[in-house]
Amino acid sequence: MPHIQTDDHVQLYYEATGQGAPIIWVHEFAGDHRSWEAQVRFFSRRYRCIAYAARGYPPSGVPASMDDYSQARAARDIGCVLDALRIERAHVVGLSMGGFAALHFGLMFPERALSLTIAGVGYGSEAEHADTFRRLSHQVADQFEALGSPGFAPIYAEGASRVQLQNKDPRGWAEFVEHLSQHDAAGAARTMRGVQARRPSLYTLQEALQGLDVPALIMTGDEDDHCLQPSLFLKRTLPRSGLLVLPKTGHTINLEEPDLFNRAVLDFLHSVEAGRWTARDPRATQEIMKVAADPRPRP
Template sequence: MPKITTPDGIQLHYEEAGEGTPILFIHEFGGNHESWEPQMRYFARRHRCITYAARGYPPSDVPADVNQYSQLIAVADAVAILDGLGIAKAHIVGLSMGGFATVHFGLHAADRALSLTVAGAGYGAEKQFEEYFRGVSLEVAERFEAGAAEFAPVYAEGASRVQFQNKDPRGWREFADRLATHSSQGAANTMRGVQARRPSLYDLEAELAVMEVPTLVVVGDEDDHCLQPGIFLKKTLPACGLSVFPKTGHTLNLEEPAMFNAILAEFIAQVEAGAWKKRDPRALPGQIMRTK
């Protein structure tokens, strides 16, 4: 299995396919590198596509120390993958936990990003739910630590996962079965070290407002705790577009693969053509109708 060693000595499993402009896919907490298979198959026709298992997700290493997991470490791992493959710049695509990593990639490694696609990112960002999210994250960590196989069926039927289950029972079952194979320790440490400790997007407003990497935000309209953060990112990032998928939950790329692939392909095409620009300054948010 191909692996890349990070600066702190962790081995990360990666897979790649295709040739062309690179795309790096960063998976969510409930998934792993295999969660991007519909995108790897589609985009490898004209891009060099790379996906990897985050630290804590076999066959990557599973550090026992929770302090070897954090939001900034997640960004450093993504950069390590690019470095290990000799890639100077790539389109960065992330879902949920991977979406947060993508945002922070833009903040801390903007010179390595051709574009950012931030899908389903928002859990824990809403200030009114911030403390609740930290508490429930620690509870989820305990449940995973007791046994991923036992807790996976519960986690997989969350309020923003049932949309996937209803639309595509076979696809959802594959997702749930894969979740059950996750490392109990890796899942618990990821939840404690990354999810529960990451800053709210709203606390990063000043930094986001000057981050000019072309960005696409994608949200499902039934992914309630990502909707408002998605709108916030749209309004805050200078070169950001927002796509909302109807009747869709959190597991966007698997729940609606054709729609996801189409909107991502169009976004990347516009970026590579130089057509995805910052918002026109004439598009004043406070203006309803022009009178002068």
């Protein structure tokens, strides 16, 4: 099994497929490197795809100390994978926890990101829900430890923003549950407490985000309630961003709507590579329409 070693001596499992410009795929909390299979199959026809399992997710290492899990550490791990594979710059695609990591990687190492795809991002950022999010994060960690991954996976997979996958693709949802049930319960609990529960709100990063001059595609489902407003905030804050909202879609966008997800990301990458994913035209931000000095109709 191919592994790289991070700068703090954690082994990360990865899979590399295809040739071309590199794309690194960063998975969500309830996923792992296998979550990107539909994307790797599609994009590896013309790109070099690197999918890796985050720390805490076997076959990657599962550090025992909570000090080894944080939002900044998750972002640095992206760089460690790229370093080990001798990749200077890459397109970075992340979902949920992976989307946060991709965004923070862009903030920390903007010169290394060809582009950022930030999907399903926002949980815990809204001030009115922050305390509830942290409390639920610790409860989820407790449940992984109490029930184990096989016992808790079916419960977690029927969350409000995941039943959409169950309804659209029962077979795909069952595979999602099976993969989640194989996760290391201790690694999941430490990730939930160390990364999820402690990550900063997007709204506290506004000034830094306004200065992030990297092409960004923001994606969310219209039934992923706690990601909708944060996604709008990111669209209004990131200078070179676009926002795509998929209808009748929950949190696991790439699994629910793989064709739409793939095509949207592909179009985005092509626009970036053509130099056409530019900053918003300042005229588009004017609040009052311009009116001609002489409003009389012309012949």
